[in-house]
Amino acid sequence: MIRRRAIVHGLVQGVGFRYSCQAVAERLGLSGFAINRDDGTVEVVVEGDAAAVDRMLGWLNDGPRAAQVSRVDVTVEEPQGEAGFDTF
Numbered sequence: 001m002i003r004r005r006a007i008v009h010g011l012v013q014g015v016g017f018r019y020s021c022q023a024v025a026e027r028l029g030l031s032g033f034a035i036n037r038d039d040g041t042v043e044v045v046v047e048g049d050a051a052a053v054d055r056m057l058g059w060l061n062d063g064p065r066a067a068q069v070s071r072v073d074v075t076v077e078e079p080q081g082e083a084g085f086d087t088f
Contacts, residue, residue, distance in 0.1 A: 003045065004057060013036050029052055
């Protein structure tokens with residue numbers, strides 16, 4: 001089990017990014033959350049199987065159809081044992 005925090009830059013708010021993120025995370029069996037930040041980015045934390053987390057991070061580079069992702073900054077964190085996926 002691994003955990004990653006990603007800050008997604010670009011046109012990522014107001015385009016359904018968090019809800020699409022939740023759907024992908026749930027399909028991959030990941031836990032975590034996605035929140036809009038005041039600076040216009042979306043913060044995503046995912047935890048689970050390494051292969052599933054890697055697939056999620058790959059998806060974040062594109063996001064949903066209406067998004068225009070310019071950059072994704074990823075940091076490694078210690079797993080917290082979270083359950084479920086939330087959007088705020």
